[in-house]
Amino acid sequence: MGYADMNQVGTGLRQRIYSRAFIVGSTKNRDNRFVYLVLDNASGDTAIRQGILDGLSSLGGEYSRYGKMNVAVTGTHSHAGPGAWLNYLLPQITSLGFDKQSYQAIVDGALLSIKRAHQSLAPGRLTFGSTEVEDANINRSPSAYLANPEEERKRYTSDVDKTMTLLKFDRLADQKTIGILTFYPVHGTSLFGNNTLVAGDNKGVAAYLFERSVKDDVEYADDFVAGFSQSNVGDTSPNTLGAWCEDGSGLRCTFKESTCGGKTTGCHGRGPYFREMDQGMKSCFENGRRQFSAAKDLVAKMKSTSVKIHGADSVAAFHTFMDFSNFTFRSPLDAGRGDLETCYASLGFSFAAGTTDGPGVFDFTQNATGGSTKNPFWYFARDLLHAPSEKQKKCQEPKTILLDVGESQLPYAWSPNIVDVQLLRVGQMIIIVSPGEASTMAGRRWKDAIAKSATDILGISDPIAVLGGPANTYTHYITTEEEYSVQRYEGGSTLYGPHTLAAHMNLTLTYLPYLRDTPSRKKLPPLPMGPDPPVNTDISYSFITPVAYDTAPIRKSFGGVISSPEKSKTYKPGDTVKTKFIGANPRNNLKLEGTFTAVEYFAPGSNSWEVARDDFDWTLVYHWKRVNPVIGTSEVTVEWLIDDDFYSVGNPRKLKSGTYRMRYFGDSKKLNGDISQFEGTGDTFQVQV
Structure with missing residues (x-):
């Protein structure tokens, strides 16, 4: 999210x-x-x-x-x-x-x-x-x-x-x-x-x-x-x-x-x-x-x-x-306080300020009396959504309510x-x-x-x-x-x-x-089950554009190689290697339990290719870009940051010197909705460790 x-x-x-x-x-x-x-x-x-x-x-x-x-x-x-x-x-x-x-x-x-x-x-x-x-x-x-x-x-x-x-x-x-x-x-x-x-x-x-x-x-x-x-x-x-x-x-x-x-x-x-x-x-x-x-x-x-x-x-x-929204109870921390209560859910002005990990925008700040609380526009915007009642304001003090989400039920629960x-x-x-x-x-x-x-x-x-x-x-x-x-x-x-x-x-x-x-x-009485919360999966809105179709450029095929690693270069740990392919939308097949990408090593002893890295690995990255949304063309870049000592920590399977290549596994969607698998194989390159 x-x-x-x-x-x-x-x-x-x-x-x-x-x-x-x-x-x-x-x-x-x-x-x-x-x-x-x-x-x-x-x-x-x-x-x-x-x-x-x-x-x-x-x-x-x-x-x-x-x-x-x-x-x-x-x-x-x-x-x-x-x-x-x-x-x-x-x-x-x-x-x-x-x-x-x-x-x-x-x-x-x-x-x-x-x-x-x-x-x-x-x-x-x-x-x-x-x-x-x-x-x-x-x-x-x-x-x-x-x-x-x-x-x-x-x-x-x-x-x-x-x-x-x-x-x-x-x-x-x-x-x-x-x-x-x-x-x-x-x-x-x-x-x-x-x-x-x-x-x-x-x-x-x-x-x-x-x-x-x-x-x-x-x-x-x-x-x-x-x-x-x-x-x-x-x-x-x-x-x-x-x-x-x-x-x-x-x-x-x-x-x-x-x-x-x-x-x-x-x-x-x-x-x-x-x-x-x-x-x-x-x-x-x-x-x-x-x-x-x-x-x-x-x-x-x-x-x-x-x-x-x-x-x-x-x-x-x-x-x-x-x-x-209206739970009344005795304090577990101080029995002498009398009854306490909770309130309908709400978010305060400081919620919109974000955090130091992800700052917010506008004039919101992380306190109860920042500049945003003096800005009448935010109260106007709040009340358009749902104006909190006086009881709700009192219950939530000293929070200044920005979003009265608990009492907002249209079109469904917020x-x-x-x-x-x-x-x-x-x-x-x-x-x-x-x-x-x-x-x-x-x-x-x-x-x-x-x-x-x-x-x-x-x-x-x-x-x-x-x-x-x-x-x-x-x-x-x-x-x-x-x-x-x-x-x-x-x-x-x-x-x-x-x-x-x-x-x-x-x-x-x-x-x-x-x-x-x-x-x-x-010997205990049955545990009270409480009210069931709403499950909104069948009534939730979606404005996410579906995948209509994918196409490859004229006289090209899905999985075709657009660019490859340098043939004349020998790559070392810490270097980044890229292969770019003609791609398709990854939402056609999420490949659960599978992989979009792989780096393969040529094993001379068995004269075969072995998977060295795939989607499981942090240093192998799958980039997807929709080149033309009208005609449905895409490019996929497979990028490998060759593991150096920093990224190899604790790895018992050390990288080997030799010949490598990159693979891409995709699925394209036709205009009629049919989905077809395809593969792409990049050119070989040399790694020295």
């Missing part, structure tokens, strides 16, 4: 995005299981989750054990994935509506990953470890963090969580590791808003590097999966050099508002390789490498220092819905009011499945409360609480009440008012007993 910028239109593929499924089940009770999905996209989603549940239901049989209660759909929060698959109108607007193909690709990929995880189920051992990753995230809203009580802040050494927690899955039969699942908070915004290539951002890189690194390792199963899940990501940034004014002044952005000359547009976070001018590509890889290296080192240490997940037959999960509530448990570990982006301190409070109550209510003496998300739907942000009062971007994007976090904590604590052992759960 990119950065909600209509000018950020996809032009190709840097990295395939994946669904990775983890199933945990009791060996004593086959019905006690849960599925934790890590999708390389922005978030979980109501319609996506429903599509997955419908798919599992249609599979029947063994898959009937997976359903509404025990399936968690999380996103890594990459801002470099395709858009147009989200359920609600607001995020659909900047992607020109809803695209069934994009939606179905995510659902089908998730279902396939669940099927593969299910088919590999076997008795295993779960172990837990943690490590500090100091150099992969910073707080992008430190002024809001400072609004939290000083005594609370003194409990922590950083204004972001630096701890990476890791769950390791080992198969008992052969002692092989079949998966790892990590939790670490850092925004998927290493790739900037001018990037137009699909990728999994830094967590996609981390997973790619880990999975690549164990290809020939006998300690790992052939179908090993590395999941790098998001955590309390709300106020984190991967742009670890901080926010600077990109006007040549050499100044940092202002501390409170993140502006330069009073505007947000020139203020941008910098990653470790910001000088490369490559849309954040190298910084993204470096951030992913830092997460990968930390996880790899941790796994090695866990051979002697891991914590066993004991009582692993205590597997439980629950899921319900709550209408947050944003969710009905919110997912879900917890998962295995042994002493409890996973909070958060529908929104919890800020650092919000996540800490939530995890602390769950861990404490797990001891009191579940009898767990050494609880481990982790948080994963954004999951199941997308409810924007979850800040503390103190951070909300500052109304930076995260507070302005906390949909349900200042008590949003307290509401989430209240509900998960209230339903915590449903994670008890099976006999104890059976």
Whole structure:
């Protein structure tokens, strides 16, 4: 979905995005299981989750054990994935509506990953470890963090969580590791808003590097999966050099508002390789490498220092819905406060200011009283959409409402009011499945409360609480009440008012007993299911132009070579090689489980061509360009940055010197709608390593 910028239109593929499924089940009770999905996209989603549940239901049989209660759909929060698959109108607007193909690709990929995880189920051992990753995230809203009580802040050494927690899955039969699942908070915004290539951002890189690194390792199963899940990501940034004014002044952005000359547009976070001018590509890889290296080192240490997940037959999960438009509850943090309430969803003026990872436009700034709040035009525009009631304004204070999305239902719901509530448990570990982006301190409070109550209510003496998300739907942000009062971007994007976090904590604590052992759960009353949210897939608008047809230039064929690498040159690591082909629209066939591109190496011993790189690899890029939209001609450029030491980190399969060529696999569409496959093969070139 990119950065909600209509000018950020996809032009190709840097990295395939994946669904990775983890199933945990009791060996004593086959019905006690849960599925934790890590999708390389922005978030979980109501319609996506429903599509997955419908798919599992249609599979029947063994898959009937997976359903509404025990399936968690999380996103890594990459801002470099395709858009147009989200359920609600607001995020659909900047992607020109809803695209069934994009939606179905995510659902089908998730279902396939669940099927593969299910088919590999076997008795295993779960172990837990943690490590500090100091150099992969910073707080992008430190002024809001400072609004939290000083005594609370003194409990922590950083204004972001630096701890990476890791769950390791080992198969008992052969002692092989079949998966790892990590939790670490850092925004998927290493790739900037001018990037137009699909990728999994830094967590996609981390997973790619880990999975690549164990290809020939006998300690790992052939179908090993590395999941790098998001955590309390709300106020984190991967742009670890901080926010600077990109006007040549050499100044940092202002501390409170993140502006330069009073505007947000020139203020941008910098990653470790910001000088490369490559849309954040190298910084993204470096951030992913830092997460990968930390996880790899941790796994090695866990051979002697891991914590066993004991009582692993205590597997439980629950899921319900709550209408947050008018939820009244008692504070879980201060019983003496009386009743609290949440509000219809709304977004404040500071939401439009964007962040230092992706600045906004016009006169919006990250505070509650910026210039935009004094501009009558924005109130006029707001009221044309939906004028908030006095009750809504009061409920959301001190937020100044810009978009009253929760009460906007025409032509269909703009944003969710009905919110997912879900917890998962295995042994002493409890996973909070958060529908929104919890800020650092919000996540800490939530995890602390769950861990404490797990001891009191579940009898767990050494609880481990982790948080994963954004999951199941997308409810924007979850800040503390103190951070909300500052109304930076995260507070302005906390949909349900200042008590949003307290509401989430209240509900998960209230339903915590449903994670008890099976006999104890059976004594509880049925879990209230709550109201079902709308699923808008069948009524969503789409203004995305379909593929009408493709044509090749006169007397040319699809897959024909337009330009090739230099014959006289010997390429070396760090060089970029390109082959350009006569192409067709990639939407004719997404090639799920396949590849658009390949680099092949000629193996002299077997006198045959071997695939050396394909869409799986970060350094091989597929560029698509529509040359003439009227007659339907396209060009595809296959670009390979030959892996040097930086990009070869952890790769057990070293590049060989010799003869290489590039391949392109496409599909063209005729005017009558028929689609035909074709291939292109580039000229050979020489590589010396």
